[in-house]
Amino acid sequence: MDTFASGTPSNPGSDDVALLPPESEKLEVEVETESEDYPELTVEEKATRRYVAENPPLSAWLVAIIELCERFSYYGCQGLFQNFIQRPYNGREGPGALGLGQHGATDLGTFFQFWCYVTPIFGAIVADQYLGKYKTIVYFCMVYIVGLIVLFVTSLPLSLQAGSGLGGFICAIILIGLGTGGIKANASPLIAEQYTRNKMAVKTLPSGERVIHDSELTIQRIYMGFYLSVNVGSLSVLATPYMQYKLSWSFSSAYLLCLCMFFVGFVALVLGRKTYVDRPPKGSIITDAFKAL
Structure with missing residues (x-):
């Protein structure tokens, strides 16, 4: 003891x-x-x-894994968006898909980033008011996966030739951004709750x-591992552009890699469901603030 x-x-x-x-x-x-x-x-x-x-407990490592996989998918996809949107399919400038030009690429890319920073508000409200952090992450992961599937399917050459690229891309970034918000708002506090x-x-x-096991030092170690996983996941920004240029499927092959990586993290998250410490929702300070207004 x-x-x-x-x-x-x-x-x-x-x-x-x-x-x-x-x-x-x-x-x-x-x-x-x-x-x-x-x-x-x-x-x-x-x-x-x-x-x-x-x-750190096993459950903390599992949360770090889903964060790593989510960041891998996020940065891996985002790193391709500029060329995907700007250049036309089979154009002379290099690999492309939508052909909206530089302004169109900048506008859609900026919207995606803006959307990803707004959606954590919704993710926090859902977790604190209704579902709890773990269930919120699971459900928003499902939304994220649907978005990645839409992005992959509509980036295939057959879909681009059929004119489905733009509509599919807009639908995909909305779903991916929503999924990102649910994970971003809850992964960081959930990993801290695993150490009781x-x-x-x-x-x-x-x-x-x-020796004396210090809880503050342990929390420091947990968050060092958490942000290490974020930085490791961001290295996908180097992998996916390489796949874009070297593989025959160009963008769709890189998007498929992001989808597979995210699915691995989701499986790890679900398999460890019995190990998590998940505090019940007790109300959101955000909704309380709006009520005060």
Whole structure:
């Protein structure tokens, strides 16, 4: 059994290990003993024990995986939009699809970015007021997948030749942007909720050293992993343009890669459904603010 302690903040500048606070604050540390295996720390122990981060729970890693896959799909698709919209299909300028010119590409690209920054408001309201964070992410992922399917199908040469490209693209970016908003608003708070310890725990390492598991350091480690997944996912902006130029299907092959990657993340999210800590909805501060107006 672990022994819990509270009251001593960790060093925010450290990733995994932090020193204890000054001597004047060390006496304020309290340790609650859950088992005789971990007796209460002495003042000397409080002054010498290291603060370390715990390993994040499996559910936190699963949330990071869906974030990585979503960012992979988002940046992988967005990196192709300029040429996809601007250049005509089978034009001399290079691979293209819609042929709307530079102004058309800029307008639609700007709308997509704007839409992706507006939809998190809806995602937050749905999660806080109605469904909770996990269910909201699942349902918005489904919308996202439909958008990616529409984007892939309408970017195929047969669809472009039939004139379905523009309508399909507009429908796709609306659905993808809506899905992005539901995930963006809830993935970050959901991953923090996966770590439930609110007190510090004394733990004996395999080496025999007794250390203190610090909740603040653990949250830091979780978010470092979360934003690492975001940055790794953004590397798709290098992969999809390469596929656009090298593969015969051009844009549709790159969009298919984004669809497959996102589906992998969605499967991981669903398979881990029994492991998540998902707090019930308690009302949205956004709707309360509008009521006050």
